[in-house]
Amino acid sequence: MxxxxxxxxxxxxxxxxxxxxxxxxxxxxxxxxxxxxxxxxxxxxxxxxxxxxxxxxxxxxxxxxxxxxxxxxxxxxxxxxxxxxxxxxxxxxxxxxxxDWRTGGGIAAATRLLAREDSRVHVVFGAGRLAGPCARLVAHVRPIARTVIVSRTRARAEALAAQLSAEGIAAEVSTDPACVAEADIVTTVTNAATPVFPGAALRAGTHINLGGAFRPDTREADDDLARRATIWCDSTAACLARAGDLVQPLAGGALDRGRVLGDIGAALVGDLRGRRDAQEVTLFKSLGNAxxxxxxxxxxxxxxxxxxxxxxxxxxxxxx
CATH class of the missing domain: 3.30.1780.10 (ornithine cyclodeaminase, domain 1)
Known part of the structure; x- marks a missing residue:
């Protein structure tokens, strides 16, 4: 062994x-x-x-x-x-x-399928251990020219931004969650229990990766995003059972079950559609899967x- x-x-x-x-x-x-x-x-x-x-x-x-x-x-x-x-x-x-790398790899795999090919601005919520791999691997699959780190702990955000910049990934820090209005891709890898950015501020055509909240009573996205997004999951069955980002807006009526299309794997192999057009707001929910x-x-x-x-x-x- x-x-x-x-x-x-x-x-x-x-x-x-x-x-x-x-x-x-x-x-x-x-x-x-x-x-x-x-x-x-x-x-x-x-x-x-x-x-x-x-x-x-x-x-x-x-x-x-x-x-x-x-x-x-x-x-x-x-x-x-x-x-x-x-x-x-x-x-x-x-x-x-x-x-760290399987999480970032999964988010990057979904991003490679769902994000617009001309995506250049990536906003990352969180500055913990998953934020760096996600920033690096998304930059591996899309021509990211600007990575913005948003975190409650500014020192950690600044340290991560400096490290990424030293590696050739231009990165900066923001304290304003509404900076998602400038994003082509948004990735969340936080410990938050409540939404971390305003879904109404997103531009048409943005792709979102939700990789943090993993219990029914926690979520990173708000009802405004739930009303706008088309959703793919790492495992639809698990996400419908355990992911507060789906469980809560479904229960409250903000999310139409028909907009949860299914497993990202089915879309990757062509059995399920991916992004429909340049205006669609696409969302990948990752609980993490063995x-x-x-x-x-x-x-x-x-x-x-x-x-x-x-x-x-x-x-x-x-x-x-």
Whole structure:
């Protein structure tokens, strides 16, 4: 069994690999080629975090489990993979960096399909660990000339903007959520429980990625956006059950169920339409899905010439 550390994954993962892996994961999910139950969640009794257990089975290839724990602004995650036929353990991967890049890769895959090809201004809400990968990977799939970071913590926003600018992605900081009026693409990766920008301020033709709120009682988008947008999901069933950005406006009548078109994977493969025209406001809701983790982890383990630690696991298929 191979062991991949954070350092190894930082060395191995590339933007194209992250985007392409999520694209294939979304397609497999929409076709039923990967089985992913709704994740289990355990809230910490102190209210400061949550533990997720996210299993998945990729037919004919691997099955695995991702476990991620959060506490305040901290998180830790691992992915364990097995071969489907022999049940041989394939690898144990540290999954903090992998989570960052699978999230950014999924948002970039949706952006590559749904955002206008001439999109040049990207507004990112949040300055935490997911904001950087999302900014980098969206810039990988669209000709972004200006990235605007909006965060409640100005020092973190300024640090991220400086880092992105040093990498060649022109970035700046704003404290005004209404700056979305200048955006071609908006991405939210916050811990907010209530909407973070005014949906009415968006221009026609804007694409939005919602990647933060993950419980029915939290949301990042308001009812004005719910009334305007055409929506695709990483997993429609999971989003309709767990995503407050859909659950709340559906319950309140602001969102027409007919505008939730379905899985992004079906659109990526052509079974479902993507953007209709240059004026449509498109929205991708990402809860995060074990399909992405498992596919990216399997891709990393299958890289040729992989030089990482290995160890033998004793016992038969019954764990004896």
């Amino acid at each position: 191979k062991l991949l550390s954070e350092a190894a994954l930082r060395r191995l993962l590339t933007p194209e690999m992250a985007v392409d892996s999520s694209t294939r994961a979304f397609i497999a999910l929409s076709r039923g080629e990967i089985l992913v139950p709704v994740r289990s969640e355990i809230m910490r009794p102190d209210g400061l975090g949550v533990v997720f257990a996210m299993p998945g089975y990729l037919s004919g290839r691997v099955f695995g489990l991702k476990v991620i724990a959060t506490r305040a602004a901290e998180s830790a995650a691992m992915v364990l993979l097995f071969e489907t036929e022999t049940l041989a353990p394939l690898g144990l991967l540290s999954a903090d960096y992998l989570t 399909a992405q983790d498992i596919c990216l982890a399997a891709d990393a383990l299958s890289l040729p010439g992989l030089d990482v630690p290995e160890f033998d696991v004793q016992g038969d298929a019954h764990g004896q």
